[in-house]
């Protein structure tokens with residue numbers, strides 16, 4: 058076993074610079090835990106002329122990835138540069154050259170995790186990606202190790218810091234969506250192009266990774282139903298509060314005998330649900346296992362040091378498995394074939410906000426449609442709308458299948474008394 062492990066670092070931005078600082082600050086304890094020194098031999102960047110603060114003068118800066126992938130002295134490649142296709146090509150080349158991989162790249166892992174896993178196992182290399190889901194929260198290890206004795210039935214996550222920050226500010230300070238999105242970008246939580254945050258894709262990628270590991274099934278990003286928070290209004294947040302709920306962007310992954318269902322969408326949660334008190338850019342993942350019952354993991358989902366902590370922990374895991382001679386054996390292939398629930402088997406409560414024509418019998422017409430599909434209501438609020446002849450209705454149903462709800466919703470559109478259906482959200486945590 059070597060005394061010094063050589064690392065090639067791909068990327069020296071927010072996370073990459075955090076990795077270098079943590080490796081330097083925690084040098085002795087890492088040496089104690091692994092029995093090795095870690096040397097960042099080469100760092101790949103885009104722009105060589107940017108000023109950098111490298112701790113070790115011997116670290117080489119390059120803009121040629123082959124300086125890392127083809128260097129026989131480099132044992133581990135730590136990828137913190139982002140990107141999908143080009144990055145996959147670099148990592149595949151590194152793996153074929155026998156290098157172990159640590160990555161924080163959820164976009165890549167959600168899309169090409171299976172290919173990366175196959176290549177690393179074939180080459181007896183390790184692949185770790187703890188930082189890709191919920192930054193500093195060690196949720197993947199909790200699922201794969203801490204809860205490995207259990208059967209996970211459900212996971213619900215606030216796994217995107219940007220949208221949680223936006224919803225918290227809208228709810229607590231009444232700030233409108235666009236103003237608070239700009240704030241999240243300035244604070245560095247949001248992606249450079251915040252579309253993936255706001256439209257739910259970033260959270261969907263993280264839920265894909267969680268579901269593959271939690272349910273041991275080859276889930277794809279395409280299996281996730283995705284709806285982001287764009288267009289969510291302050292009115293919905295305020296009405297939800299009146300009904301006793303918060304509004305959060307929640308990833309729900311559910312697994313039963315009928316299969317799995319995975320979604321990311323704005324969701325109403327009871328105000329006393331533990332996920333309701335997860336605010337600002339914080340993340341949390343609620344995990345329900347048959348034997349353990351309810352558990353929840355909470356912490357910073359993004360940022361330089363929380364993310365770099367997860368990356369360096371993965372690096373320590375690689376070194377430990379090198380010492381034990383178990384490289385490439387850490388994550389096994391999914392155990393079960395993929396089976397997704399149909400819409401008939403996907404059962405949730407729903408929140409609706411509608412504008413209706415204020416006429417006698419209107420409510421009866423409406424509830425009659427729902428009754429046809431066996432949908433009853435848990436709560437209904439009616440208030441005056443801006444127009445004199447209109448009323449605004451906020452309703453929460455009891456449990457209903459997606460299939461029945463879709464049919465009822467289609468028929469609602471045909472009712473002349475309905476002026477507009479303004480919002481439809483999922484409701485969780487109160488059944």
Ligand code: NDP
Pocket residue numbers: 067068069070071072073101102103104105107120136137138139140143161162163164188189192358359360361364
């Ligand atoms: P940054 O944009 O801050 O840094 C990216 C780094 O990679 C820069 O040093 C950049 O070079 C380099 N880079 C980018 N593309 C290339 C390329 N094609 N060739 C060579 N170098 C390149 O990103 P972050 O540090 O924020 O994120 C890194 C990864 O970690 C991403 O996958 C992200 O999704 C993930 N992540 C980030 C979190 C966070 O809080 N920031 C949280 C969890 C995961 P240069 O410096 O020259 O521009």
Ligand code: HSE
Pocket residue numbers: 191192216217218219220246247248254259358359360
């Ligand atoms: N943009 C991401 C977020 C960064 O807001 O959660 C961490 O993955």
